Amino acid sequence: MKIFVTDQEGKDYELEAVEGWRVMEIIREYGLPIKAECGGACACATCHVYVDPAWVDKLPDMREDEEEMLDEAFNLKENSRLSCQLIMDESLDGLKVTLAEYGD
Numbered sequence: 079m080k081i082f083v084t085d086q087e088g089k090d091y092e093l094e095a096v097e098g099w100r101v102m103e104i105i106r107e108y109g110l111p112i113k114a115e116c117g118g119a120c121a122c123a124t125c126h127v128y129v130d131p132a133w134v135d136k137l138p139d140m141r142e143d144e145e146e147m148l149d150e151a152f153n154l155k156e157n158s159r160l161s162c163q164l165i166m167d168e169s170l171d172g173l174k175v176t177l178a179e180y181g182d
């Protein structure tokens with residue numbers, strides 16, 4: 079499985095994805111610039127990503143706590159998600175996301 083990630087500078091990466099890992103963890107493991115301060119607890123919004131439009135509807139719905147946390151994220155867009163709330167499985171093979179700016 080793979081995911082495709084564009085960083086804040088527009089550089090593209092193809093990452094090997096592991097089933098059961100959070101998308102945030104995969105991105106962090108590769109050393110790409112993602113803060114993910116709370117370590118995946120849905121309490122910081124610094125794992126904010128923009129989901130490729132072709133993928134938005136294929137993702138599991140947001141839980142309420144993700145929605146609430148995203149409300150506090152910097153530069154919120156319609157395709158914003160918290161990457162720690164996306165758990166890798168086959169249905170996400172090929173997922174494309176862009177890392178959001180940190181905002182600080």
Ligand code: FES
Nearest residue numbers: 118122123125162
């Ligand atoms: S890592 Fe903190 S909300 Fe995702």
